[in-house]
Amino acid sequence: MLNNFPLWPQQASTLAGHVDALYIFLLIVCGMMTLLVFGFVVYFAARFRYRPGVRAEQIEGSTALEVTWSAIPFLIFMVIFAWGAVVYFKERTPPADATEVYVVAKQWMWKVEHAEGQREINELHVPVGRDVKLIMTSQDVIHSFFIPAFRIKQDVLPGRYTVEWFRATKPGVYHLFCAEYCGTQHSGMVGDIVVQEPAQYEAWINGGSTGPLSASGEKIFAELGCATCHRSDAQGRGPNLKGVFGKPVQLEDGRTVTADENYLRQCILDPGAKRVKGFQPIMPTFQGLVSEEQVNALVAYIKSISASKPEEGAKASASAAASATAPRVQTNGSQVQ
Amino acid sequence: MSMETAIPHPVERENYLNKEYGVWSWLLTTDHKRIALLYLVSITFFFFIGGFFALLIRLELLTPAGDLVQADTYNKLFTMHGMVMVFFFLIPSIPAVLGNFLVPLMIGAKDLAFPRINLLSWYLYIIGGVMMLHCMLTGGVDTGWTFYAPFSTNFTNTKIVEAGLAIFVVGFSSILTGLNFVVTIHRMRAPGMTWSRLPLFIWAHYATSIIQLLGTPVIAVTIVMVAAERALHLGIFDPRLGGDPLLFQHLFWFYSHPAVYIMILPSMGVVTEIIACFSRKRIFGYSFVAFSSIAIAVFGFLVWAHHMFVAGMSVYAALVFSFLSYAVALPSAIKVFNWTATLYKGSIHYDAPMLYAFGFLGLFTIGGLTGLFLAALGIDVHVTDTYFVVAHFHYIMVGGAVMGYLGGMHFWWPKISGRLYPEGWARLAALIVFIGFNLTFFPQFLLGYMGMPRRYYDYSHMPEFQVLNVLSTAGATVLGVGYLLPMVYFLWSMRYGKPASDNPWNAAGLEWKTSSPPPTFNFDEEPVVTWEAYNYEELDAPHKEEVPVAR
Numbered sequence: 001m002l003n004n005f006p007l008w009p010q011q012a013s014t015l016a017g018h019v020d021a022l023y024i025f026l027l028i029v030c031g032m033m034t035l036l037v038f039g040f041v042v043y044f045a046a047r048f049r050y051r052p053g054v055r056a057e058q059i060e061g062s063t064a065l066e067v068t069w070s071a072i073p074f075l076i077f078m079v080i081f082a083w084g085a086v087v088y089f090k091e092r093t094p095p096a097d098a099t100e101v102y103v104v105a106k107q108w109m110w111k112v113e114h115a116e117g118q119r120e121i122n123e124l125h126v127p128v129g130r131d132v133k134l135i136m137t138s139q140d141v142i143h144s145f146f147i148p149a150f151r152i153k154q155d156v157l158p159g160r161y162t163v164e165w166f167r168a169t170k171p172g173v174y175h176l177f178c179a180e181y182c183g184t185q186h187s188g189m190v191g192d193i194v195v196q197e198p199a200q201y202e203a204w205i206n207g208g209s210t211g212p213l214s215a216s217g218e219k220i221f222a223e224l225g226c227a228t229c230h231r232s233d234a235q236g237r238g239p240n241l242k243g244v245f246g247k248p249v250q251l252e253d254g255r256t257v258t259a260d261e262n263y264l265r266q267c268i269l270d271p272g273a274k275r276v277k278g279f280q281p282i283m284p285t286f287q288g289l290v291s292e293e294q295v296n297a298l299v300a301y302i303k304s305i306s307a308s309k310p311e312e313g314a315k316a317s318a319s320a321a322a323s324a325t326a327p328r329v330q331t332n333g334s335q336v337q
Numbered sequence: 338m339s340m341e342t343a344i345p346h347p348v349e350r351e352n353y354l355n356k357e358y359g360v361w362s363w364l365l366t367t368d369h370k371r372i373a374l375l376y377l378v379s380i381t382f383f384f385f386i387g388g389f390f391a392l393l394i395r396l397e398l399l400t401p402a403g404d405l406v407q408a409d410t411y412n413k414l415f416t417m418h419g420m421v422m423v424f425f426f427l428i429p430s431i432p433a434v435l436g437n438f439l440v441p442l443m444i445g446a447k448d449l450a451f452p453r454i455n456l457l458s459w460y461l462y463i464i465g466g467v468m469m470l471h472c473m474l475t476g477g478v479d480t481g482w483t484f485y486a487p488f489s490t491n492f493t494n495t496k497i498v499e500a501g502l503a504i505f506v507v508g509f510s511s512i513l514t515g516l517n518f519v520v521t522i523h524r525m526r527a528p529g530m531t532w533s534r535l536p537l538f539i540w541a542h543y544a545t546s547i548i549q550l551l552g553t554p555v556i557a558v559t560i561v562m563v564a565a566e567r568a569l570h571l572g573i574f575d576p577r578l579g580g581d582p583l584l585f586q587h588l589f590w591f592y593s594h595p596a597v598y599i600m601i602l603p604s605m606g607v608v609t610e611i612i613a614c615f616s617r618k619r620i621f622g623y624s625f626v627a628f629s630s631i632a633i634a635v636f637g638f639l640v641w642a643h644h645m646f647v648a649g650m651s652v653y654a655a656l657v658f659s660f661l662s663y664a665v666a667l668p669s670a671i672k673v674f675n676w677t678a679t680l681y682k683g684s685i686h687y688d689a690p691m692l693y694a695f696g697f698l699g700l701f702t703i704g705g706l707t708g709l710f711l712a713a714l715g716i717d718v719h720v721t722d723t724y725f726v727v728a729h730f731h732y733i734m735v736g737g738a739v740m741g742y743l744g745g746m747h748f749w750w751p752k753i754s755g756r757l758y759p760e761g762w763a764r765l766a767a768l769i770v771f772i773g774f775n776l777t778f779f780p781q782f783l784l785g786y787m788g789m790p791r792r793y794y795d796y797s798h799m800p801e802f803q804v805l806n807v808l809s810t811a812g813a814t815v816l817g818v819g820y821l822l823p824m825v826y827f828l829w830s831m832r833y834g835k836p837a838s839d840n841p842w843n844a845a846g847l848e849w850k851t852s853s854p855p856p857t858f859n860f861d862e863e864p865v866v867t868w869e870a871y872n873y874e875e876l877d878a879p880h881k882e883e884v885p886v887a888r
Contacts, residue, residue: 007783022716023719037677041699048681056683069671081660084714084716085656087716088655088718107492141492148787153647178790181791183493187403188795
């Protein structure tokens, strides 16, 4: 049993060392503060215990002492705050060229889609030494994608994307937990992060693939008739989507937003919310008509036609992508469609 | 506690306990002391219900597999453990029992400003409590006490609305108690009882009452929104209808973070009184301790989103809330330092209340310092929603708040009941609670950093977590014994305890200047205060063992 009894989680990402360093610093600082307080309490309690005939000495207080023991902890707090913020910005800032993986959470499983087209459930294969960015959304309630060995966690919300990233440093199999309570089988919403050597990973990612995600997206784009309005020649009734990703977009109400994943997603599901300047509000909502996986595929496709060099994967066979369009299996009576 | 014959109380004077008998003299009383006892009985009942749920949770976690109860049952157990303990025990605990009993006594008033509203607040508590019991007996709730949307609004089929209404009603009981205290402390102080002469227990309750008044309506509004969302699908929190699930979390924590201070501030007030009495000293830095209570109440409203660092908030918002969380930690640190300094050159007695106060100091310090870990953004990402958080808030809300509550119950028991509790048993219980508590919750810090998520029914995927869970469960049984003991010997002492003198601890404070138990209107003649708080230079050592002769 004791073989199974580590007191420290494995360190398997580049972020883990940063988090552990701050944690150890805090253990030392707080350990010293605890010893200091306990030391004084125990010493005073013993030294000044009741003795018959000896009276307590009344002391009003001391502003100098109050200032000292406010200022010193405050300075220590600020060091912790600043260090914590630095680590947090590392955790929350994915490198620009990270490999993108889409994650869809639902009660009670994790569905993973790689750009190359590989799909997994409750497993995520990643290579050692490569930055991986997870673009995550939920089909139902809030979940949280937590990998203790990587020291990262991010809630996964319905209705929008959240992002988390890591670079694995050690091959192995690590726990994946759902950390936000999500109902009956919350504790069953666990899985494995499989970190492989690059060669092994290449073999895995290319084996039995169904074609790239963006190709699935292109097919859905055609099937839903998006191209009728979103033509590539600027004559369409909807904006031309080529090259739009990552660029600022002028809205009808005067605002300017960046066309990121969340914006594209919102335009598909709630087209009226942030309408592009100069276009009529004629696009219907696709809320309830497309699954989260299909939205991901569409977003991946729009991103691919915005990439500076033409995406090769876009030519992949469309028939293979058909499996991406599995109908949405959301049947919750209390929901309004 | 052998079988002894009952000791009749030698004091034949009329007091609030023996003035009237009969059910109605209790159920229709407007005496703040009797209402305090009504609350004492009610919250003790809920404490043991919540404790029973806790015991089942710990038993389930003894083994990695889910084998004691069903998954849904487990989810309801931790939900109801949280709801019962937070809303029906911790929030009313010290304010509604000790505060109710002591606020008028300590400031030299005959009663609270609104005695009938005080009784109403107890009835609201009971109505809410009955609704909660009905809800639990007819199915319960499985959302966790945090009710996160959209799980609570669109997905679960359990009794959200009923539980929400129970909390809504009991919230008004909390608001009314806060209102009563604020008005009483402003308007009903005895002549000479200036703000700077108030016991720090009163300052702590004043700060608590402000939070109750300003914070509780927000949770009430939030509950109404959840109910409306469930019934009418308004789309407040549902993203499919344009709502925002994070809005729920902001609203929920805007109350529920300050609620932690509703639980801990009164406990700090109790501990301040105890430390002063048993070191026979004026509190070091009176005004700093007083204003730190107010600072906690104010800053406490500005840190709610530190529960949401991984929820999908902007990094800049997180930065602000992390900074403010360190700001709110400071007044708590100041209190700990002042309590410690009060011991210096004192004349320290180790009676049971003081042991509880020492226990409070230890557990609150650990709870507070682990809060620094959670407020550090980079670490919070890893440890939030794990057992690290569970351990942290139990150190504050159970280690801190309940230690203070028990310390206060022992300290004022002679005043409340007119009897002395058995000192040996009480010291033993304090020790058992301290050991049991640490054995239960310290392993959870380790579990949390290792990555065990909270609210997990089954951890067979990660059997490496079992050893620490077994330790924790073992500790919980010890802790359970520690909590049962005081109930047993308090009840025992009501009949067999030695009669208490008016001031068995030789403590400062107006509550000790009237008889034990006090008469219905507290003081035979209105006291006039001419001394500062904690004037221990004028008081001799406690002479608790010297039982007074019949008068």
